[in-house]
Every structure is written in structure tokens, then in C-alpha cells.
Amino acid sequence: MRTDPSGALTTLTRLGFASRGLLYLVIGFLILRTGRTEDTSGALSVLAEGGGRILLGLMIAGFLAYGLWRLSDAAFNIERHEPGRKGLAERGGALASGLVHLFLAWQAVRLFNHSGAGSSGASGGGSGTQEQAQTALSLPGGQLLLMIAGLTLLVVGVIQFKKAWEAEFLKHLEPGVAHQPWARYTGQAGYAARGAVFLISGAFLTSAGFKEQAGEAGGMEEALTWLTSPWDTVVAIGLLLFGLYCLIEARFRIINDVPVDGLAHKARSKLPI
Template identity: 45%
Template sequence: MPPQAATQIAGEVAYEGKFQWLTRLGFAARGLLYILIAVLVVRTGRTEDLTGALEYVGHGAGKFLLAGLAAGLATYGLWRLSDAALGTEHPGTEWKQLGKRAVAGGIGAIYIYLAFKAVRVILAGRSGAMGTEQQADTVLDLPGGELVLLGAAAILAIAACNQFYKALRCRFMRTLQEGASAKGWIKWMGRLGYAARGVIFFVVAWLIYRAAVDHKASEAGNLEKALDVLRGPFLLPIAAGLFLFGTFSLVEARYRAIHKPPVDGVKRKIEDKVTR
């Protein structure tokens, strides 16, 4: 094998290894945030959303952990965006695959934004982002703002149904590497975790729906307010479910099958078009 070819292959293997490692770090970051939210509920009764969890971590020596979380969240977001753009996890141009890629793009954008807020916390001590109520108030001031909020509520309701569907059919097990995909305890951890997230998504969708119908931004809410709504007999079971979802994310960090973006194929297509 020519030395240049061997060097190129070695570089590709190293790149793939770094990409996979960083993406796994992203799954771990997501898992740690959900575990922290659940632990705060159980131990102190305090409710937080993902941004609040980032701010909770970002004090003193916790900034070093937050820097790792920011890197992981950013890479996880990029991995999702690569799926949307290149079909990394959902190749093909059928409507079903394109729909999944569109969802991946939305998820990727959310986690890139979370990474940005984590960096803001490191630099300024807080995320500096508007809360859900402020965002809803801004939207309601726009022409047709109620319809925008109703659309957001509908999207979240669909996302909640998707979480329940995953919990019912256990489709999340298909993405795990051989061995982990056959373990019953991992399956039930994922099922209960996705079910808890489904409940949260439904509550948030209801809050945004009420804000739109009543034209009151104060009724809108996020994960934190959803947990407040569930205070009482439902709070601890949902917190336990979020803890299980976070733990399942850690399992994914170790065992999920992660594909390298097909950048070489895209590069070849571009070169072919340029040379024509």
C-alpha cells in the first residue's frame, strides 16, 4: 500500500474515532443533565429545566464539567444536523426518511442552542436567555401570535405521542450495539424514561395551548413549570422516569451505534459536478 494511502486511511480512522467519541460524550451530557434535574427534584424539591441545570452546574469547579457538557452538547447537535443534511442515520429520500431527518435537524438546533447557553454560563455565570413566558409574550405581540403558539403546542403534542410510541414499541433498542440490545433491564429503563418524557411534553404542550387560547404569556411553561404542575403524587414518579431516561442516555453513550457522516461521498459528488 502506498504511504500516502496508508496515511489517508489512518487519518480517516482517527477522525471517525474522534467523531464517535465526541458524539458519545454528547449522549453522556444529555444523560447527566436529566439525572441532575431528577436528583434536584427528589432531594430538594427544586425543579429546573435543561438551562437551569446548566446554570446549577456552572459555579466554581463545576465550570470545568460544564465545559465538557458544552462540548458534548455541541457535538451531539452537529451529529443530529449531519443526519438532517447528509442522512447519516436515516439515509434515503423517501418521505418517511425525510421526515425523520427534519426532526433530527430540529433536535440538532436545540442542542446547539443549549451548548451556546452553556458557554454563556461559563463566561457570564448565567445563560442570559429569555424565559418561556417572555418568549411567549413576544410571540403573542406579533400578528397571528396565537396561531404560532398553537402550532408549537401541536408540535410538542406530536412529540409527546412519539415518546409514548417509542416507549411502547421499544424502537430505541434497534440503535444499540449487539449485546446491549438484548438486555431486558435496558429496555425497561428506556421505556419508562421515554414515557416520562412523553408526559412532560404533553404538559408543556398544554401550557402553551392555554397561553395561546387565553392570550396570557404567564400560562406558558417549559420542563421546569411542567414539573411544578405535576407536584403531588405524580412528581416523584415522573422525576424517577427522567432519572431513568438520563441513565439510558449514558447507556447509549456506551452502546449506541454511531455512523460517520458520509462526507467522502458528498465530496466525490461535488468533485464530479465541478469536473463536468
């Protein structure tokens, strides 16, 4: 019996949405319950400790499929982005998201194989960001690169707030769900919280580049640690809601299939006979 590779990738992509949601649920829960701050890598380590190899295996498959789906969208516009700069920007975002989730898959594989499983996000997240900043500053033009990275995160943060305000993310959901207030408000709160985290992280990186001090750099974990009461709780609830919205997407998002057979045929046609 012949299987449909495109359909299988779509199913696994939904698993990727669910896996991403699980990470954000852990991040929000840890802040609200214990005051502990983690980034997505740290949340993955927490899940590895508590969920075991089966959960990690499922998340690896999900992140791989999600990453490949995002990269396919960037390359082949399978989500049918409109032409022009806006469409190119959305495909650029898909490229970045695909790479991030392939990196998460690689981290999950490392944890699955018990290499580096003992290091938690708390011990590796912040120092890792600052080590990367130090590496960047040691390169020719590293200061400029770091500032560009920070400004990029600031732009991404603004885009997240724009998504929250306009609720444009709803266009990707099945119509029956997209018109539900619970879907709209969950997504809006989630994207607004992500926007706040990106803005703070971007400000940290920009400052690190401007001052040429790697110690000023910071990612999600440092951004969440920097927040004081009650904003840490507000953002934590928002991230928790973003996790719930990812679970909504896992079930109700309209996912255009990657034309696996068509791409394979096109690739074969270019091979020398």
C-alpha cells in the first residue's frame, strides 16, 4: 500500500505545533509556580527529565517536520504569501522559524542520547547567550553583527505586537474556530507576551553590541528574569496562553501540504540521464 509522504509530513507538523506549545506551557508554568525562568532550550531539558525518551522522540519528530515545513514554505511559498516585500518578509520569518526548530530537534536528539542531558536551561541559557555574544564580538565586524541581531529581535518584537493587535494569525485557522473569541484572545495574549520577550532580548543584544560587552547580552531567560512584579506574572500568563494557542493550531490550523512528490519529480527531471 502506497503511503502519502505529504500527508505524513502534515501530521508530524501538527505534532510540531503541539511540541512548541508544550515548551511554552512549561516556561509559563515554571514562572508562575516556582519563579524559575527558562528559555525554550531549558524547557526542553525540563521535559526530558520528567517525560522520558518516548516524549522526547515524539518531540524530535515534531520539530523536524515543523522545521522542514517552515523551510519548504520559505523556499516554495506553500502558504501562498502575497507577492512583494510583505510576502518576502513572511517567508524570511518562515526560514528563521524553520532553522530554530531544527536546532530544537538537534537539542532534543542530544538529550535523547544522554549527551549533555545533565545541563539544564538554567545553567546553560544565559551563559550560552553571552558566550555567543562574546564569540560574535571576537569576529571582524562583530560589534555591528551583534547590533544587527539585536535590532532584528526588536523588529520581530514589534511584528509580534502587530500580530496580536490585528489578530491576523486567525486567518490560518479553520473558519469555525477562527471566529471563536477564545481562539482570538488566547492568541492575542500569547503573541503580545512573545513580543515583550523579543523586545527585551533585542534591547539586551543591541546594548551588548553598542557597549562591546558580552555580559550585556541576554535571551528569553534573561528577559524573563529582568521583569519585575507584576509584569513577570503578566508575561508568564501570556506565554502560557501562547502554549495553549499552539495546541489550538496543532488541531485546527490549515496546513497546506508540501508537494513532496512534485518536488521529487522536479529534482529527478534535472538529473543527467
